[in-house]
Amino acid sequence: MDIGPTVLxxxxxxxxxxxxxxxxxxxxVSLRHSPTVSPGRAPEDNxxxxxxxxxxxxxxxxxxxxxxxxxxxGTVDESSGTIVxxxxxxxxxxxxxxxxxxxxxxxxAVGHDARTAGRAEHLASGASGxxxxxPIGTGIAAALVVGGRVxxxxxxxxxxxxxxxxxxxxxxxxxxxxxCLEAYAAGAAVVRRYLARGxxxxxxxADVVGLLGRDADADAVWxxxxxxxxxxxxxxxxxxxxxEVVLGGGVSGAGPALLEPLAAALAELFVWRAPPPLATARWxxxxxxxxxxxxGFERAGLLPRxxxx
Numbered sequence: 001m002d003i004g005p006t007v008l009x010x011x012x013x014x015x016x017x018x019x020x021x022x023x024x025x026x027x028x029v030s031l032r033h034s035p036t037v038s039p040g041r042a043p044e045d046n047x048x049x050x051x052x053x054x055x056x057x058x059x060x061x062x063x064x065x066x067x068x069x070x071x072x073x074g075t076v077d078e079s080s081g082t083i084v085x086x087x088x089x090x091x092x093x094x095x096x097x098x099x100x101x102x103x104x105x106x107x108x109a110v111g112h113d114a115r116t117a118g119r120a121e122h123l124a125s126g127a128s129g130x131x132x133x134x135p136i137g138t139g140i141a142a143a144l145v146v147g148g149r150v151x152x153x154x155x156x157x158x159x160x161x162x163x164x165x166x167x168x169x170x171x172x173x174x175x176x177x178x179x180c181l182e183a184y185a186a187g188a189a190v191v192r193r194y195l196a197r198g199x200x201x202x203x204x205x206a207d208v209v210g211l212l213g214r215d216a217d218a219d220a221v222w223x224x225x226x227x228x229x230x231x232x233x234x235x236x237x238x239x240x241x242x243x244e245v246v247l248g249g250g251v252s253g254a255g256p257a258l259l260e261p262l263a264a265a266l267a268e269l270f271v272w273r274a275p276p277p278l279a280t281a282r283w284x285x286x287x288x289x290x291x292x293x294x295x296g297f298e299r300a301g302l303l304p305r306x307x308x309x
Contacts, residue, residue: 070110107300117290187250
């Protein structure tokens with residue numbers, strides 16, 4: 001059966017790669033996951049390997065892929081497909097698009113993970129107006145959407161929300177600054193800070209969340225994370241005035257354990273105005289992958305028509 005044009009879409013995270021083959025109507029033909037880094041293999045090695053598997057999946061389904069869409073964290077020059085800097089991936093002025101086009105023989109679109117996911121949230125899932133999309137995973141970023149357009153900034157660096165300093169002189173962040181939001185509220189930071197307090201057997205944020213109310217160290221670390229996120233969102237709101245803040249990424253899977261204390265913390269910070277309403281991503285943790293498929297089809301000159309989730 002001819003399923004029409006497909007793209008290979010990959011969301012590059014700090015710890016995992018989410019890859020899929022997607023058709024023009026948003027159907028997932030194949031879904032694959034792999035680690036971002038493994039022994040003896042850099043992120044680009046595992047990314048190439050995953051794209052090779054996805055291309056085989058597409059052809060086995062009777063579809064020839066027409067393009068590739070890849071989204072990554074860090075500072076991304078989307079016009080050239082260069083990763084200017086991504087601290088969690090070890091990329092510095094890395095020509096990702098050129099590298100992958102040579103490997104796959106296909107046109108490749110490279111996007112910033114949060115900004116592209118923000119576009120997916122707006123275009124494919126019905127979010128409207130001016131809103132902020134904040135994915136919280138291994139790292140933290142933000143997409144600021146105004147009138148359907150994502151703000152890129154003068155150098156393409158808009159959205160490095162995780163590196164807003166919330167505690168001057170605070171904990172060291174992988175970026176080299178101290179007191180960044182990401183050093184307190186990112187998934188990796190929550191686990192690291194819990195283990196540093198003597199906690200045991202926690203390998204994910206979900207493990208720490210599962211201990212809330214029963215483990216004082218988990219409670220303290222989570223409280224710090226929520227406080228840091230509230231402080232950063234307060235500043236973002238005062239500058240940007242979003243109609244809504246949409247939380248995505250793996251940490252948003254905590255659901256009420258995150259949303260309820262965060263809403264309470266924001267209510268305390270805002271005095272003369274109401275805080276923006278909070279929501280979780282309509283696409284869940286798939287927002288980045290959906291965004292990667294969108295820019296892949298655009299690179300091929302095709303207009304995808306994805307249904308709302």
